[in-house]
Amino acid sequence: MSEKAGLFAIFFSAVFTQNILLTYYLGMCSFLAVSRQVKTSLGLGMAVVFVMTFTSGLNWLVFYHILEPLELQYLRFIVFIVVIAAFVQIVEMIIERASDALYAALGIFLPLITVNCAILGVSLFMIIREQGFWESVAYGFGSGVGWMLAILAMAGIRQKMARSRVPGGLEGAGITLVIAGIMALAFMGLSGVI
Amino acid sequence: MARSPVKKIFLENLGRNNPVFAQVLGICSTLAVTNVLKNTVIMCLGLVFTTALSNFTVSLLRKWIPSRIRMMVEVLIIASYVIIVDIVIKATLPDISRQLGPYVGLIITNCIIMGRAEAFALSNPPGVSFADGIASGLGYSYVLLIIAFFRELLGSGAIWGISVLGEAWVNWSIMVMAPGVFFMLAIFIWIIKGVVLKQEEEKA
Numbered sequence: 001m002s003e004k005a006g007l008f009a010i011f012f013s014a015v016f017t018q019n020i021l022l023t024y025y026l027g028m029c030s031f032l033a034v035s036r037q038v039k040t041s042l043g044l045g046m047a048v049v050f051v052m053t054f055t056s057g058l059n060w061l062v063f064y065h066i067l068e069p070l071e072l073q074y075l076r077f078i079v080f081i082v083v084i085a086a087f088v089q090i091v092e093m094i095i096e097r098a099s100d101a102l103y104a105a106l107g108i109f110l111p112l113i114t115v116n117c118a119i120l121g122v123s124l125f126m127i128i129r130e131q132g133f134w135e136s137v138a139y140g141f142g143s144g145v146g147w148m149l150a151i152l153a154m155a156g157i158r159q160k161m162a163r164s165r166v167p168g169g170l171e172g173a174g175i176t177l178v179i180a181g182i183m184a185l186a187f188m189g190l191s192g193v194i
Numbered sequence: 195m196a197r198s199p200v201k202k203i204f205l206e207n208l209g210r211n212n213p214v215f216a217q218v219l220g221i222c223s224t225l226a227v228t229n230v231l232k233n234t235v236i237m238c239l240g241l242v243f244t245t246a247l248s249n250f251t252v253s254l255l256r257k258w259i260p261s262r263i264r265m266m267v268e269v270l271i272i273a274s275y276v277i278i279v280d281i282v283i284k285a286t287l288p289d290i291s292r293q294l295g296p297y298v299g300l301i302i303t304n305c306i307i308m309g310r311a312e313a314f315a316l317s318n319p320p321g322v323s324f325a326d327g328i329a330s331g332l333g334y335s336y337v338l339l340i341i342a343f344f345r346e347l348l349g350s351g352a353i354w355g356i357s358v359l360g361e362a363w364v365n366w367s368i369m370v371m372a373p374g375v376f377f378m379l380a381i382f383i384w385i386i387k388g389v390v391l392k393q394e395e396e397k398a
Contacts, residue, residue, distance in 0.1 A: 023372040025225040029305045074281060077299050078273040085266060117303035124296030169388030174380045181376030188373065 007138045010131075014142025017191040020118050021150045022184040024125075027118030031151055032176055041155035045148030047109040049141065051091070052122055055084050056140025059123040060133050080123045088113055118147055153183060199322060204329045212333045221379065226297055227342075229370040231354050234342035236290050240279040240298060242331030245307050248272045249327030252315040259316075268311045269302065276301045306334055341378050345369045 020026050027048070034044050059080050067073055092110045095103045113119060122143050126136040157179055166175050227233045251271050252259070259267050280298045284291045291298070301307070310330050315323040346352055349369030351359035368374050 025221070025372070025375070026300070028221050028225070074277060077277055077280070077302055078270060081269055081273055081302060082266075085269070117300050120303050121296055121300055124299050128295055167384070167388075169384045169386070170380070174383045174387070177376045177380035177383070181373045181380065184373035184376060185368075188371070 007134060010135055010138045011142035011145075014139050015146040015149065016187060019146040019150060019184075019187050020121065020143040021147050022180065022187050024121065026121040027116050027147055030116055031147075031154065031180075032173060035151050035154040035158055035176070038152060038155045038159060041151045042148075043105050044109045044113075045144075045151050047106045047113055048116065048118065048147050049144030050106075051084070051088060051110075051113050052119055052144035052147075053137060053141040055080075055087055055119060056122050056126055057133065057137045058083055058087060060126060060131075060136045063127060076124075076127065077120075080120060084119055084123075118143065150183065154179060200325045203322070203326050204332075206329075212337065225338075225341075225375050225379070227294055228338055228375060229342070229345050229349060230293075231339070231342045231346050233290055233293055234338050236283065236287065237294065237297065238331075238335035238338060240276075240283065241301055241304070241307075242328060242335060243279060244272060244275045244301055245310060245331040246324050246327035247275050248307055249310055249315040250320050250324040251275075252311045253318060253320040253323035256316050264316070265308075265312075268308060272307050272311070273302050306330060337382065341375065341382060345374060345378060349374065 014020070018024070021028070021031055030044065035041055062079060062083055063073075063076060067076060067079060072079075088110050095106060095110075122140050126139060129139075131139060154176070158176065161175070170178070227237045248268070248271050252268055255267070255271075276299060279301065280291075283294070283298060310327060314326045318326070343353065346354075347359070348366045350365055351357055351363040366374075369378070
């Protein structure tokens with residue numbers, strides 16, 4: 001029971017209080033570039049949740065069962081990125097065969113994800129925090145959901161703001177960063193919960 | 195060899211085509227370390243090293259890299275240099291290495307490095323690519339250093355760990371926390387776009 005509560009706490013804090021995007025700044029590039037529309041943000045967000053959950057588990061297995069016994073921990077950057085890239089490639093092929101609708105929704109976002117820093121970041125954080133297997137999966141899933149939440153909120157705000165007037169130099173990236181800052185403040189308010 | 199293209203590359207990267215404020219690229223991994231100036235300097239050195247050498251290597255190999263798997267090859271080259279950076283920092287500055295945490299490894303996925311390799315190194319000779327790597331690394335670094343300078347100054351009243359603003363100063367603790375950096379970068383982009391780029395446009 002207590003273990004379950006632990007997993008939930010990890011999940012919750014990864015979604016809200018330690019949101020990977022708003023407190024660790026990971027995945028900013030695609031966050032700024034893709035957050036123009038809710039629909040595309042949702043597609044990318046779902047792809048991130050999916051890939052993050054599985055790669056954090058896979059990388060945990062690879063790190064503790066292959067790299068550590070062989071004392072090759074220093075190779076982890078290369079190995080993690082290869083695992084992520086290979087996973088994304090395989091998933092892309094499976095989805096393409098299995099379901100056209102799913103491929104249309106997620107397919108174009110998958111290649112983008114290989115270079116999304118948040119995915120690699122989750123795997124690296126998991127090693128630094130010395131989490132167990134299920135904890136890592138919960139953390140990966142939570143971070144993915146947190147990232148999706150942030151990009152959806154941002155896309156919603158940006159769509160509402162599409163016709164608002166913004167001071168000259170702040171258009172585009174500038175105003176997006178200001179919104180992100182305010183969102184980060186809001187998420188910080190939740191930090192008392194856990 | 196021709197000096198003028200190298201000079202042009204430097205000017206482009208430091209000014210108009212700066213990766214941070216003109217293209218808003220690669221701000222992911224390094225924003226997190228700008229709360230203290232010292233860490234930022236270390237991070238920037240690592241970044242310049244990686245960008246320059248990976249650009250150089252990609253450019254050397256550009257005729258042999260099959261275009262279908264070029265992304266993978268680029269990532270592997272970048273990752274090898276990042277491993278060197280990580281090991282050197284760990285061996286010489288263990289404290290800073292602990293504070294930087296995963297962000298050194300995240301240099302790999304910094305879009306600037308990948309972007310330069312893809313856009314420049316694949317189509318240019320090694321010498322110029324090396325210069326381009328240094329230039330875009332520096333263009334990125336100086337923006338981060340400015341941000342880090344103000345964040346540390348306002349957030350903890352200090353520069354390089356030495357208190358400069360005295361006892362009377364009340365720390366803006368929001369500056370060293372997550373939201374501060376978003377506002378800081380937004381203000382920075384605003385100033386650059388509003389003042390500097392506008393002047394250039396008027397001149398042109």
